[in-house]
Amino acid sequence: MNYKKYLEIFYEYLFLIFCLIVPFEEYVSAIPNILIGVLLAIYLVVCKKNQFKYLFKNKSYIVWLGFVLYIFLIAIFNNRVSEDFFILKKLLLPVIIVLLGINVSNFNRCKLWFIAGTVLSVLISFIGVSKYWFSENNFNFTSGDFINQILVSERIYIGFCVAISLVFLLELFKNNKEIKVKILCFVLISLLLSFCFIIAARIAIVCIVYILILFFLSLKNVKIKFWGIISFIIFIGIFFMLNKNLTNRFFHSDNKYHISYYEKVSQQEPRVLIWSCAYGIFKNNFKPFLGNGFYNIKNQLVDCYDSNIDVIKKRNWYVERSFNSHNQYIDFLLSSGWIGIVLFLLILYLMLTTSKISFYTLSLLGSVMLILLIENIFHRQIGCYLFSLVWISLLKNGNIKFEF
Numbered sequence: 001m002n003y004k005k006y007l008e009i010f011y012e013y014l015f016l017i018f019c020l021i022v023p024f025e026e027y028v029s030a031i032p033n034i035l036i037g038v039l040l041a042i043y044l045v046v047c048k049k050n051q052f053k054y055l056f057k058n059k060s061y062i063v064w065l066g067f068v069l070y071i072f073l074i075a076i077f078n079n080r081v082s083e084d085f086f087i088l089k090k091l092l093l094p095v096i097i098v099l100l101g102i103n104v105s106n107f108n109r110c111k112l113w114f115i116a117g118t119v120l121s122v123l124i125s126f127i128g129v130s131k132y133w134f135s136e137n138n139f140n141f142t143s144g145d146f147i148n149q150i151l152v153s154e155r156i157y158i159g160f161c162v163a164i165s166l167v168f169l170l171e172l173f174k175n176n177k178e179i180k181v182k183i184l185c186f187v188l189i190s191l192l193l194s195f196c197f198i199i200a201a202r203i204a205i206v207c208i209v210y211i212l213i214l215f216f217l218s219l220k221n222v223k224i225k226f227w228g229i230i231s232f233i234i235f236i237g238i239f240f241m242l243n244k245n246l247t248n249r250f251f252h253s254d255n256k257y258h259i260s261y262y263e264k265v266s267q268q269e270p271r272v273l274i275w276s277c278a279y280g281i282f283k284n285n286f287k288p289f290l291g292n293g294f295y296n297i298k299n300q301l302v303d304c305y306d307s308n309i310d311v312i313k314k315r316n317w318y319v320e321r322s323f324n325s326h327n328q329y330i331d332f333l334l335s336s337g338w339i340g341i342v343l344f345l346l347i348l349y350l351m352l353t354t355s356k357i358s359f360y361t362l363s364l365l366g367s368v369m370l371i372l373l374i375e376n377i378f379h380r381q382i383g384c385y386l387f388s389l390v391w392i393s394l395l396k397n398g399n400i401k402f403e404f
Contacts, residue, residue: 004045004046007042007045007046008046008105010042011039011042011043011046011103011104012104012105012106012109014035014038014039014042015035015039015100015101015104015110016109016110016113017035017113018032018035018036018039019110019111019113019114019117019389020113020114020116020117021117022114022117022161022382022385022386022389023114023117023118023120023121023152023153023158023161024117024121024152024153025153025157025381025382025385026152026153026154026157026382027152029381032381032385033381036093036096036097036100039100040096040100043099043100043103046103047103048103051102051103052099052103054102055098055099055102055395058354058395059350059354060347060350060351060354060391061098063343063346063347063350064094064095064347065095066343067091067340067343067344067347068088068091068092068095070336070339070340070343071084071087071088071091071336071340072088074290074291074336074337074340075088075293077290078290078293080293080295080296083293083294083295083296084293084294084295084335086294086295086379087294087335087378087379090378090379090380090381090384091378091384093381093384093385093388094384094387094388094391097384097385097388097389097392098388098391098392098395101388101389101392102392102395102396107392107393107396110389110392111168111393112168114161114164114165114168114389115165115168115169115188117161118158118161118162118164118165118192119165119188119191119192121152121153121158121161122152122158122162122191122192122195124152125150125151125152125158125195125199126195128150128151128152129141129150129151129198129199131150132146132150140245141198141199141200141245143249147199151199153382155199155201156201156203156204156371156374156375157380157382157383157386158199158201158204159196159199159201159203159204159205159207160203160204160207160367160371160377160383160386161386162192162195162196162201162204162208163204163207163208163211163367163371164364164367164386164389164390165188165192166189166192166193166208166211167211167360167363167364167367168393169185169188169189169192170185170189170211170212170215170359170363171359171360172185173185173186173189174215174218174359193208193235194239196208197236197239197243197246198239198243199245200243200245200246200248200249202249202250203370203371203374203375205246206370207366207367207370207371209236210363210366210367210370211363211366211367212228212232213229214359214362214363214366215228215359215363216228216229216232217359218358218359270318270323270326271326271327271374273305273308273309273318274301274323274325274326275325275326275327275330277301277304277305277308278301278325278327278330278334280304281297281300281301281304281334282333282334285300286334287337288337288338289337289338289339290336290337291333291334291335291336291337291340292334292335293335294331294335296335297324297325297331297334297335298322298324301322301323301324301325302318302319302322302323305318305319305323306319324376324379325376326374326375326376327372327373327374327375327376328344328372328373328375328376328377328378329341329344329345329372329373331376331378331379332344348365348368348369351365351391351394352365355394355395355397356397358397360393360397361394361397364390364393364394365390365394367390368387368390
């Protein structure tokens with residue numbers, strides 16, 4: 001065995017470790033970057049020309065390169081490279097990670113290691129939740145900074161990991177005929193679903209509902225399809241009855257001062273105010289061709305919070321946190337103009353059309369698009385990592401086999 005073969009094996013295992021630790025990015029933020037650097041150096045030696053050519057013929061990847069180049073050019077033109085560099089460098093991450101991931105010979109193993117990392121992060125988070133429950137003698141997970149401190153990652157991102165892992169597990173369950181594997185998949189799926197409903201991860205639950213509806217619709221057996229949907233509805237109903245955090249977070253039932261649902265949402269959902277400020281910027285101060293820039297948009301949103309929130313405590317909370325637009329589509333529109341958002345939407349469209357249309361493709365990409373509605377994932381490293389892993393999965397788009 002020559003040295004190149006050893007490097008290829010080492011490369012594969014490094015990427016497996018990367019997939020394993022992505023759900024723990026908040027605790028080991030430097031390690032994924034180190035792994036990417038080492039992988040990139042080894043890639044120069046073990047690069048597979050056929051995979052390289054395939055990637056650079058893929059329309060979604062080519063348009064992403066054009067999209068990143070466009071963002072850089074308008075930043076240079078408007079003299080805001082230093083201000084927007086915190087986003088510019090993150091937009092390069094999918095370029096690099098997809099390049100590295102497409103070179104992996106067996107990406108199915110990467111999916112299994114990612115599932116393992118997600119399950120481990122969920123189990124550790126369960127321990128944290130249990131400790132909080134017993135020490136505080138209550139289980140109010142409606143809101144509060146303490147929630148993200150208890151969990152391994154922020155609620156939205158651990159929910160994102162669960163949604164991706166759920167798709168991988170359902171595909172494995174569907175395509176594997178071994179009873180032991182199916183039982184293991186069922187147990188892990190039940191664990192992940194229960195976790196999201198216990199911590200009341202709203203967008204993850206929305207993604208779960210979307211994924212499972214697609215899954216049941218993809219089944220050929222009508223009886224299994226029918227009873228699967230009925231069982232899931234009962235599952236949801238039980239959790240909503242037993243867990244007040246779910247009704248509080250979805251329906252704001254803990255708000256006794258307002259009667260209508262609209263009033264409750266307007267008062268308790270930060271995104272209502274954030275998006276109204278974003279609309280104000282779009283209406284009054286939007287630069288349609290070159291955009292306002294990522295850093296400038298953030299400052300303009302903060303100015304809006306400072307000017308439009310009357311309650312001092314609430315105003316200070318918004319200003320101190322400097323909330324971004326909490327919608328990736330709005331973020332790209334305001335920051336990079338119409339050309340930027342059209343390019344990004346084109347990328348999502350090409351990611352769909354250049355893959356084999358199936359439950360697997362629709363559930364993965366659909367979940368990403370749902371999360372983009374309420375979170376700026378490209379403002380966070382873990383968001384870029386997860387987006388990249390989904391993208392590689394779509395490019396590979398193969399059935400998962402149970403092998404290590």
